[in-house]
Amino acid sequence: MPAASSHRRGAASTDRRPAADPWKVDLRELGRRPGSMRELERSVPAREGWGVEMIGVPEDALVELHLRLESVMEGVLVTGEVVAPVTGQCARCLEPIEDTLTLDVQELYAYEGSTTEATSEEDEVRRIDGDFLDLAPLVRDTVVLTLPLSPTCTPDCSGLCVDCGLRLDDLPADHSHEVLDPRWAGLADRFTPSKEN
Numbered sequence: 001m002p003a004a005s006s007h008r009r010g011a012a013s014t015d016r017r018p019a020a021d022p023w024k025v026d027l028r029e030l031g032r033r034p035g036s037m038r039e040l041e042r043s044v045p046a047r048e049g050w051g052v053e054m055i056g057v058p059e060d061a062l063v064e065l066h067l068r069l070e071s072v073m074e075g076v077l078v079t080g081e082v083v084a085p086v087t088g089q090c091a092r093c094l095e096p097i098e099d100t101l102t103l104d105v106q107e108l109y110a111y112e113g114s115t116t117e118a119t120s121e122e123d124e125v126r127r128i129d130g131d132f133l134d135l136a137p138l139v140r141d142t143v144v145l146t147l148p149l150s151p152t153c154t155p156d157c158s159g160l161c162v163d164c165g166l167r168l169d170d171l172p173a174d175h176s177h178e179v180l181d182p183r184w185a186g187l188a189d190r191f192t193p194s195k196e197n
């Protein structure tokens with residue numbers, strides 16, 4: 001008895017293009033003639049893990065790219081501005097932080113086989129992969145290098161009261177606690193300043 005037709009593998013795929021990665025720029029439109037230029041205006045969802053300990057770009061949050069791609073001898077020069085939303089937590093009082101970073105970028109991506117590529121270490125220069133330039137590593141690095149390791153909700157956030165754990169900025173300026181150690185409670189009673197004569 002012949003085996004049932006078990007060789008129907010996968011759905012019929014007439015369209016074999018890989019899912020388009022919005023961070024990749026197809027350079028075929030730009031061409032290789034030095035001086036050739038192209039504006040790139042795009043909002044692209046952030047990838048996972050673009051942050052440091054207490055602050056970062058939420059995954060899938062839209063990052064705006066306002067870039068200009070310019071063909072140069074050795075590759076493609078990317079200049080412009082990146083606007084990225086960031087969320088995190090104040091390192092002093094733990095309040096949530098929301099902010100928007102606006103960052104300038106300027107980076108040369110080298111063509112495969114160019115002198116720049118040949119004379120640079122693997123991690124020294126960004127490379128063009130075939131017809132595509134991947135903006136994600138550039139934007140990720142630019143954002144992560146800008147993020148503060150100890151973000152604060154306001155530049156002079158006072159943090160939390162060490163005794164009650166409330167935010168000092170939400171409390172009156174004279175907020176304080178009586179002596180908490182029970183061993184001193186008796187002494188405190190005897191020497192309460194308000195009982196002076």
Ligand SMILES: [Zn+2]
Nearest residue numbers: 090093153157
């Ligand atoms: Zn704070």
Ligand SMILES: [Zn+2]
Nearest residue numbers: 161163164165
């Ligand atoms: Zn307190």
